[in-house]
Amino acid sequence: xxxxxxxxxxxxxxxxxxxxxxxxxxxxxxxxxxxxxxxxxxxxxxxxxxxxxxxxxxxxxxxxxxxxxxxxxxxxxxxxxxxxxxxxxxxxxxxxxxxxxxxxxxxxxxxxxxxxxxxxxxxxxxxxxxxxxxxxxxxxxxxxxxxxxxxxxxxxxxxxxxxxxxxxxxxxxxxxxxxxxxxxxxxxxxxxxxxxxxxxxxxxxxxxxxxxxxxxxxxxxxxxxxxxxxxxxxxxxxxxxxxxxxxxxxxxxxxxxxxxxxxxxxxxxxxxxxxxxxxxxxxxxxxxxxxxxxxxxxxxxxxxxxxxxxxxxxxxxxxxxxx
Ligand code: UT7
Numbered sequence: 090x091x092x093x094x095x096x097x098x099x100x101x102x103x104x105x106x107x108x109x110x111x112x113x114x115x116x117x118x119x120x121x122x123x124x125x126x127x128x129x130x131x132x133x134x135x136x137x138x139x140x141x142x143x144x145x146x147x148x149x150x151x152x153x154x155x156x157x158x159x160x161x162x163x164x165x166x167x168x169x170x171x172x173x174x175x176x177x178x179x180x181x182x183x184x185x186x187x188x189x190x191x192x193x194x195x196x197x198x199x200x201x202x203x204x205x206x207x208x209x210x211x212x213x214x215x216x217x218x219x220x221x222x223x224x225x226x227x228x229x230x231x232x233x234x235x236x237x238x239x240x241x242x243x244x245x246x247x248x249x250x251x252x253x254x255x256x257x258x259x260x261x262x263x264x265x266x267x268x269x270x271x272x273x274x275x276x277x278x279x280x281x282x283x284x285x286x287x288x289x290x291x292x293x294x295x296x297x298x299x300x301x302x303x304x305x306x307x308x309x310x311x312x313x314x315x316x317x318x319x320x321x322x323x324x325x326x327x328x329x330x331x332x333x334x335x336x337x338x339x340x341x342x343x344x345x346x347x348x349x350x351x352x353x354x355x356x357x358x359x360x361x362x363x364x365x366x367x368x369x370x371x372x373x374x375x376x377x378x379x380x381x382x383x384x385x386x387x388x389x390x391x392x393x394x395x396x397x398x399x400x401x402x403x404x405x406x407x408x409x410x411x412x
Contacts, residue, residue: 093262093270094217094225096412098159100152101253101380102145103134103367110246117242124246129343133249133368135234141175143184145252146230149376150185153226153254161189164256165222167196168213170205170229170372172401173236174198177292181230194222201278202286203339203400205229205372206253210396210408211274217259228254229372236288238299247341248300249368253376266327269391271410273325275318278404282310286401307403311345314405316352319397322407330354332393337382339398340364340374349397361387371400388412 109132110121124130136145146169154161167189169182182196201208206229213225230252237245262268285306290298315338323329330353338346340363350360361382363374370377375396382388392412399405 091262091264091268092218093260093268094214094257095260095270096255096410097258098153098155098157098256099254099376099380099383100149100156101251101377102148102152103251103377104136104140104145106135106137107132108135113246116239117246119242119246128247129364130247130368131365134251136232136250142171142173142230142232142252143175143181143188145232145250146181146185146228146254147188149230149252149254150189150226150228153256157256157258159224159256161191162193164191164224164226165194166213166216166225167191167194168199168209168225168227170199170201170209171231172200172202172205172288172371173232185228201400201404202402203341203369203371203374204398204402204404204406206375207396207398207406207408208276208404210271211276211406213257214271214274217257223259225257226254227257228252229374229376231371231373233300233369233371236297236300243304244300244302247369249370251367251370251373251377253373253380255376255379266332266411269411271408272328273322273409274406275322275325276406277314277318278402280402282403285403308342308345310403311399312348312352314399314403315345315349315397318405318407319349319353319395322409323395326409328393328409333359333395334392335359335361335382335388335394337361337375337378337394337396339400340367340378341369374398
């Protein structure tokens with residue numbers, strides 16, 4: 090017997106406003122063809138007035154709770170992975186807790202930029218395995234449209250807003266890779282790459298700041314680090330790439346997604362791809378892709394899912410789970 094953190098429900102929220110690549114042509118020296126061919130992005134959603142990271146997170150959480158057949162008060166902990174919390178503090182997670190009307194439990198944010206949801210899943214798993222929580226709401230939510238420099242064509246065309254949430258619950262498994270739930274996690278970071286991807290504001294400047302990225306430098310690290318972390322997590326779980334039903338990668342760039350799948354020896358038929366419709370939603374991208382993958386009928390109960398991400402820090406990691 091072994092405790093496992095099993096997914097009981099999932100849901101997502103995307104803001105109503107959809108911005109097609111061509112819209113940027115009016116204000117920037119860019120075009121649909123460049124954005125599409127270099128990144129795979131065709132459109133993205135931008136939050137509307139009054140919409141924030143916490144309101145989108147709450148909307149996604151309500152759907153995940155409904156699928157799980159649970160009420161907010163059944164949840165012991167809320168973790169929000171985000172780099173764009175509504176305010177510097179308190180955490181977006183405590184705002185979600187209040188918006189859900191929760192009267193108990195605890196809530197906190199995790200900040201590992203685009204890898205945030207991987208770090209959040211791993212922490213939620215640890216809370217469940219150590220008995221500190223039985224049911225955890227794990228959310229990835231971002232409003233990157235609010236930290237864009239709209240004059241920088243090399244970044245502002247790439248990112249989008251949205252939220253995805255899932256409910257993890259403690260369940261008994263037999264300790265093998267046939268168990269449902271999280272089977273392994275692998276987390277990494279290397280702070281020496283700070284300047285490749287950062288926001289130039291915070292407590293040191295007294296401003297919110299804008300995202301700055303040396304995209305081609307981040308790209309150079311991505312495929313190698315992602316395939317390595319996914320391989321490590323698969324080894325820990327005792328599975329090989331032939332066992333994998335779905336790769337659900339961080340959705341930053343279709344070329345990174347393709348390169349990583351190839352390195353792992355997996356065909357693109359086994360990859361959930363949403364980057365064309367969402368752009369890069371940072372910590373929200375994986376739960377959004379998981380939720381859309383379930384909605385499309387791609388991910389089904391019992392499927393073996395490998396999920397991986399890299400982003401600012403650099404921080405990167407992977408989680409292997411059976412749906
Ligand atoms: O999610 C967190 C992790 N982030 C990522 O994974 C992002 C990783 N990086 C990428 O996805 C890619 O590097 C980008 C999509 C950001 C860029 O693609 P690239 O093939 O690496 O292009 P590049 O940055 O080397 O730029 C190529 C050219 C440059 O012009 P020159 O110097 O060759 O004349 C850029 O100035 O493309 C130019 N460029 C643009 N042209 C039209 C940059 N942005 C644009 C644009 N429209 N929006």
